Amino acid sequence: MSRLNRWENNRSAWLFLAPALVLIGIFFFLPVFASLLLSLTDFDIYAIADSANARFIGLRNYTGLLDNDVFWVAVKNTFYFALIGGPLTVAVSLGAALLVNARLTPLKSLFRTIFFVPFVTTLVAVAIVWRYLYHPQYGFFNYMLSWFGIDPLQWLGDPQLAMPAIILMAVWKNFGYNMLIFIAGLQNIPAELYEAAHLDGAGPFRRFRHVTLPMLGPTFLFVGVITMIGYFQLFAEPYVMTAGGPLRATTSMVLLMYEEGFRWWRMGIAASVAVFLFVIILAWTLLQFRLQKESA
Amino acid sequence: MKSQTATRVLLYCALAIGSLLALLPMIWMVSASFMQPGAANTYPPRLLPENPTLEHYRTLFTRLDLGQYLVNSTIVAGIATVLSTLINSMAGYAFAKLRFRYRDRVFRLLTLGLVIPVQVAMLPLFLLMRELGLVNTYWGVIIPALASIFGIFLMRQYAISIPDDLLDAARIDGAGEFRIYWSVVLPVMRPMLATLAIWTFLATWNDFMWPLIVLSDDTMFTLPVALANLAGERVQDTELMMAGSVLTILPVLIVFMVLQRYYVEGITVGSVKG
Amino acid sequence: MRRFPHLGLLALCAFAAACGSGASGQDRTVTLKFWGLGREGEVVASLIPDFEREFPDIRVQVQQIPWTAAHEKLLTAHVGGSTPDVAQLGNTWIAEFAAINAIQPLDSLIAQSNTISREGYFPGIWNTNIADGHVYGVPWYVDTRVLFYRSDILRQAGYDSIPQSWDGWLDAMRAVKRVVGETRYAIYLPTNEWTQPVVFGQQKGASILRDDGRYGAFRDTAYARAFDFYLSIYREGLAPVQGLFDIANPYQEFERGYFAMWITGPWNIGEFKRRLPANMQDRWATAPLPGPTGAASGTSTAGGSSLVVFRGSRHQEAAWKLIEFLNRPEQQVRFYELTGSLPARREAWQLSQLADDPHARAFWTQLQRTVALPAVPEIESIMARVIEHSETAIRGSRTAAQSLTALDADVDNMLEKRRWVLKREAP
Numbered sequence: 001m002s003r004l005n006r007w008e009n010n011r012s013a014w015l016f017l018a019p020a021l022v023l024i025g026i027f028f029f030l031p032v033f034a035s036l037l038l039s040l041t042d043f044d045i046y047a048i049a050d051s052a053n054a055r056f057i058g059l060r061n062y063t064g065l066l067d068n069d070v071f072w073v074a075v076k077n078t079f080y081f082a083l084i085g086g087p088l089t090v091a092v093s094l095g096a097a098l099l100v101n102a103r104l105t106p107l108k109s110l111f112r113t114i115f116f117v118p119f120v121t122t123l124v125a126v127a128i129v130w131r132y133l134y135h136p137q138y139g140f141f142n143y144m145l146s147w148f149g150i151d152p153l154q155w156l157g158d159p160q161l162a163m164p165a166i167i168l169m170a171v172w173k174n175f176g177y178n179m180l181i182f183i184a185g186l187q188n189i190p191a192e193l194y195e196a197a198h199l200d201g202a203g204p205f206r207r208f209r210h211v212t213l214p215m216l217g218p219t220f221l222f223v224g225v226i227t228m229i230g231y232f233q234l235f236a237e238p239y240v241m242t243a244g245g246p247l248r249a250t251t252s253m254v255l256l257m258y259e260e261g262f263r264w265w266r267m268g269i270a271a272s273v274a275v276f277l278f279v280i281i282l283a284w285t286l287l288q289f290r291l292q293k294e295s296a
Numbered sequence: 297m298k299s300q301t302a303t304r305v306l307l308y309c310a311l312a313i314g315s316l317l318a319l320l321p322m323i324w325m326v327s328a329s330f331m332q333p334g335a336a337n338t339y340p341p342r343l344l345p346e347n348p349t350l351e352h353y354r355t356l357f358t359r360l361d362l363g364q365y366l367v368n369s370t371i372v373a374g375i376a377t378v379l380s381t382l383i384n385s386m387a388g389y390a391f392a393k394l395r396f397r398y399r400d401r402v403f404r405l406l407t408l409g410l411v412i413p414v415q416v417a418m419l420p421l422f423l424l425m426r427e428l429g430l431v432n433t434y435w436g437v438i439i440p441a442l443a444s445i446f447g448i449f450l451m452r453q454y455a456i457s458i459p460d461d462l463l464d465a466a467r468i469d470g471a472g473e474f475r476i477y478w479s480v481v482l483p484v485m486r487p488m489l490a491t492l493a494i495w496t497f498l499a500t501w502n503d504f505m506w507p508l509i510v511l512s513d514d515t516m517f518t519l520p521v522a523l524a525n526l527a528g529e530r531v532q533d534t535e536l537m538m539a540g541s542v543l544t545i546l547p548v549l550i551v552f553m554v555l556q557r558y559y560v561e562g563i564t565v566g567s568v569k570g
Numbered sequence: 571m572r573r574f575p576h577l578g579l580l581a582l583c584a585f586a587a588a589c590g591s592g593a594s595g596q597d598r599t600v601t602l603k604f605w606g607l608g609r610e611g612e613v614v615a616s617l618i619p620d621f622e623r624e625f626p627d628i629r630v631q632v633q634q635i636p637w638t639a640a641h642e643k644l645l646t647a648h649v650g651g652s653t654p655d656v657a658q659l660g661n662t663w664i665a666e667f668a669a670i671n672a673i674q675p676l677d678s679l680i681a682q683s684n685t686i687s688r689e690g691y692f693p694g695i696w697n698t699n700i701a702d703g704h705v706y707g708v709p710w711y712v713d714t715r716v717l718f719y720r721s722d723i724l725r726q727a728g729y730d731s732i733p734q735s736w737d738g739w740l741d742a743m744r745a746v747k748r749v750v751g752e753t754r755y756a757i758y759l760p761t762n763e764w765t766q767p768v769v770f771g772q773q774k775g776a777s778i779l780r781d782d783g784r785y786g787a788f789r790d791t792a793y794a795r796a797f798d799f800y801l802s803i804y805r806e807g808l809a810p811v812q813g814l815f816d817i818a819n820p821y822q823e824f825e826r827g828y829f830a831m832w833i834t835g836p837w838n839i840g841e842f843k844r845r846l847p848a849n850m851q852d853r854w855a856t857a858p859l860p861g862p863t864g865a866a867s868g869t870s871t872a873g874g875s876s877l878v879v880f881r882g883s884r885h886q887e888a889a890w891k892l893i894e895f896l897n898r899p900e901q902q903v904r905f906y907e908l909t910g911s912l913p914a915r916r917e918a919w920q921l922s923q924l925a926d927d928p929h930a931r932a933f934w935t936q937l938q939r940t941v942a943l944p945a946v947p948e949i950e951s952i953m954a955r956v957i958e959h960s961e962t963a964i965r966g967s968r969t970a971a972q973s974l975t976a977l978d979a980d981v982d983n984m985l986e987k988r989r990w991v992l993k994r995e996a997p
Contacts, residue, residue: 012394012472013473016386017391017402019443023443024406027417027439034424046670048649049671053991069976104303117319118321118322120549122548124524125545128538129322129538130321132336133321143339143341146340180560229413233415240527264951274419281413285411422649431650432650512647514633
């Protein structure tokens with residue numbers, strides 16, 4: 001290729017990239033950087049009125065958060081949701097994938113669609129429906145419990161039950177997405193491996209443990225990472241269903257950030273919460289990659 | 297053969313129960329939307345309406361302006377989908393097939409952005425929108441959705457598989473790079489474009505947090521924001537809320553049902569190759 | 571290839587629609603944006619046609635915002651530069667919005683007005699609209715909290731009326747509890763409302779904040795004693811430990827006798843009449859709040875909403891016309907009849923059925939004994955903290971003293987910026 005052609009390739013390449021890069025640069029990376037700066041100030045409603053009222057305070061927002069009970073509750077809640085909800089979602093997705101993909105299953109694409117429908121639905125709409133399903137007196141879930149003689153539960157009103165209630169809903173809503181990925185992963189496992197194991201006398205459980213699971217390794221990592229990253233960003237469910245209560249039991253980090261930032265306009269603090277969240281997500285993702293590498 | 301029948305029975309049971317669990321909330325939602333006012337708040341709860349009525353749907357469209365919210369959502373999701381598909385596919389193609397300096401370094405930097413949760417950007421983004429006068433406008437909602445790192449990633453993944461000879465042949469014929477993109481690359485990428493388009497449409501239709509922040513006039517609300525607003529006021533009107541939920545979910549469910557082949561393909565392609 | 575031109579056309583249409591979304595009407599008419607909150611926001615729309623008929627070149631667009639999202643939406647609108655022209659504002663927010671220069675001082679407009687003047691309004695309420703020596707809002711309707719109760723259940727327990735002192739009141743509640751039994755309660759005190767603990771505190775003489783709003787005063791003896799009284803109602807099983815979201819339909823529960831008393835506001839006069847069946851209508855009544863030492867100490871909140879004009883409004887005269895209109899005695903009466911929200915203008919009380927309504931009498935009495943919240947911009951978030959810390963004590967995860975100490979620490983922290991700004995501005 002002549003030098004003229006390569007140069008032209010260069011120019012057109014940057015033209016192709018320009019819209020995307022400019023948009024992402026200005027409307028994503030720039031605000032992210034600004035958040036970092038904002039987190040080092042006490043920018044608040046006074047500063048909105050008069051920007052001279054914003055002071056540079058270094059890391060005081062961060063130390064303040066570390067001292068703040070509500071912040072730690074939010075961190076704990078976020079981890080609670082992610083570490084219980086995440087694996088649960090992955091397990092249910094795998095189960096659903098195995099069901100749909102099983103040799104004897106009829107109408108595979110019908111069931112695949114049925115299981116996927118919850119994922120497609122609008123979260124706000126679904127959260128509202130589930131709020132009614134969780135109603136202590138008129139909700140369908142307590143009604144079903146009464147069939148087994150169990151007393152009605154205060155699903156969203158009991159600080160101990162509120163987060164499990166939200167986790168349940170999240171698992172229901174999200175398992176379909178991972179299920180599709182698992183199905184693709186399952187279909188990529190060569191049939192010969194199963195045949196060989198069968199010839200060696202392995203029953204279905206052993207085949208699952210020694211063929212399916214290892215071959216799904218990379219899929220597990222992918223599913224695990226994207227699920228966790230998504231779950232760390234819990235916001236809409238508590239916002240719509242519980243307003244972060246009862247007693248802050250469902251206040252997640254993003255909900256806290258929203259409250260601090262848009263309800264009280266303590267933007268310095270809100271930005272620090274966001275930065276903390278980023279650090280947590282980054283650390284966790286790296287951890288997951290490392291764990292996977294070591295187990296492989 | 298007996299064990300096969302037993303397995304079959306177990307399998308069918310599992311499928312039936314699973315389907316029921318997956319669909320039960322939706323079934324109740326639709327059913328309650330047709331119930332008489334107050335009928336959903338009774339004990340024991342009913343699964344089917346006794347005296348089905350359309351009044352909640354009527355109320356939503358006449359008194360509560362749902363038509364306006366539908367229009368808003370359609371405009372926002374529609375424009376975002378069309379433009380972002382174009383923008384992301386151009387960038388993805390460039391990363392995959394055009395050779396230029398720093399290509400791999402820039403791409404790697406970009407993927408780093410995938411780990412940053414979008415909420416980190418929201419506060420300053422809001423202030424930026426204020427400076428640009430885009431608060432409470434459609435563009436204020438659309439613009440942040442126009443370029444997505446994930447979308448570029450997906451496009452690049454697919455574009456890599458385009459045979460180079462195809463492109464070189466067109467270059468030898470003297471075609472400019474954009475012409476090649478428009479006439480050769482886009483038709484080949486059509487399945488993936490469809491996937492990305494559906495994905496973007498779903499994501500922007502369902503998006504909640506950013507429209508909640510940036511839209512203040514209720515005439516501008518998209519459906520999820522309007523629904524959350526309604527839920528704040530009418531918490532006692534269960535049946536009305538269910539009707540609102542049905543109308544919010546229905547369009548996106550229809551789009552998905554009709555085009556699910558592309559959507560599913562995209563997820564699996566993106567994941568297996570990644 | 572054939573697909574793209576169609577897509578292009580579609581995009582162009584949508585593009586045009588998006589650009590035209592902010593287009594206004596003709597140039598001669600002024601369109602005012604009015605934000606109403608909660609039920610009042612819903613109802614005010616029916617008063618607008620008369621206004622538009624009288625002022626044919628002013629159109630009013632009413633938007634209704636739920637109370638739960640109102641504060642954040644108003645602040646976000648101010649920061650985002652998308653405020654309406656006129657809005658209803660909870661009067662506890664006036665100090666905050668004045669401090670951030672969001673709303674317009676109305677002194678000169680009031681001085682020139684024929685309809686609006688200080689004398690027509692309840693003094694305690696008018697004062698809540700003053701910040702920095704200027705009037706920033708006109709009271710629209712007033713709100714205070716009184717006791718709604720089941721007169722039949724109370725009679726069953728041996729009481730013809732609510733006792734006026736705390737001791738007497740507690741005895742009455744205990745008597746009610748004996749009558750209704752284990753699974754029902756004497757009173758509903760939502761655990762996530764700040765009005766109860768704060769009102770009890772103020773009745774005891776607590777100042778809530780000290781030093782011109784520079785520090786919290788929740789550990790003061792007066793507040794602590796009141797807080798103990800508040801907690802004792804739960805501890806004795808007289809009130810269920812449930813919050814606002816836990817009882818989906820309090821009207822149904824009131825009807826069923828799940829609780830016999832409820833401290834709530836004037837909008838419920840209308841709601842009770844609407845939602846309770848006909849045979850219940852002579853079985854409930856209202857009474858002013860009891861106080862620690864009898865009737866005179868039974869103060870309540872100086873609440874309500876005011877109408878404000880935003881500084882960013884480009885139609886300030888038109889906005890003021892709307893405010894004057896809504897404050898005419900006849901309009902106040904009409905508004906009251908539609909919402910049950912009590913008029914801020916005393917004249918309207920005499921003109922309407924309020925004069926004869928037995929349920930409203932308690933409110934008239936109570937409105938003579940109201941105490942405002944400290945007028946600092948942070949007051950809303952301070953009240954949110956009050957809720958949080960009170961709940962920990964109610965649910966037993968902390969002792970009363972611990973929760974008040976924690977609350978004061980929180981509040982002192984929150985007021986640090988105010989102390990700094992005040993010092994900066996001090997001469």
